[in-house]
């Protein structure tokens with residue numbers, strides 16, 4: 309197990325040879341613990357309304373330049389159906405924290421995607437009550453993604469002024485307790501983030517025994533208070549990806565869209581130093597341009613089938629295979 313000091317040293321390392329060796333080690337750990345198959349999860353961004361005002365996020369409620377949209381429940385269902393027709397086996401339903409959708413609506417959506425389409429369902433809809441999480445689990449939801457964004461409580465409060473640090477971690481505990489496969493993660497390169505705090509983040513992934521870890525660079529958005537701040541770098545994202553793989557061993561780790569946004573080869577590189585999941589965007593094209601969490605997001609002009617086949621050729625180009633199963637957690641406690 310790496311210590312905090314060792315992680316910080318890798319994050320600060322200047323010698324490229326050492327970093328190349330770190331990437332190779334992470335790739336071997338990935339191969340040994342999660343294999344060569346890459347899991348595909350269709351991402352449906354079903355609402356860009358958000359009641360929160362996180363300083364980094366383009367969808368924050370104070371951003372009046374966003375054209376807000378909400379897909380209807382039947383529209384979301386049909387989008388999931390289309391994902392199945394593209395050969396996917398699971399969807400991630402993601403939105404801002406949008407109180408418009410009642411838990412009853414969401415439960416019936418989850419139930420119908422589970423039973424009529426036969427998909428594994430992942431939710432990424434933010435902080436909710438224990439009772440809400442329980443009802444969604446009872447309706448059949450399998451997994452939940454909720455990034456804690458940073459373990460640094462001071463930075464957290466500054467960037468998420470209307471969220472409570474302890475509540476976020478409590479949500480992650482509840483989700484695990486309820487039997488969800490739980491994913492969390494961070495942004496790399498947040499303004500004010502230190503190497504020490506990233507090392508704490510990596511150790512936290514292990515401590516809370518996550519089933520999935522999502523990492524991407526922070527990318528500044530012009531209509532936020534952080535506009536003009538520096539973006540996270542691919543190099544740093546890859547280092548954190550590699551270290552997270554080495555520390556967590558068998559967590560599922562996506563090569564994220566944000567990583568593909570800062571570098572055309574970003575996702576391919578992440579897949580070669582620890583990542584084993586891709587999330588092709590399955591959101592109907594007409595909504596995509598409005599789900600701009602950050603600037604210059606890729607795949608805005610693509611239809612779902614384009615992303616589906618683009619990621620497949622990416623995987624094949626790397627000599628890897630597409631997983632033929634739903635990609636459940638590899639941790640023994642889950643499923």
Ligand code: 5AD
Nearest residue numbers: 364365455495525526527566601602
């Ligand atoms: N740059 C990169 N990622 C971002 N996210 C939010 N805003 C940004 C940004 N400006 C990430 C957060 C959130 C996820 C859905 O998107 O980590 O949890």
Ligand code: FES
Nearest residue numbers: 607610614615618
């Ligand atoms: Fe969307 Fe490549 S993943 S075009």
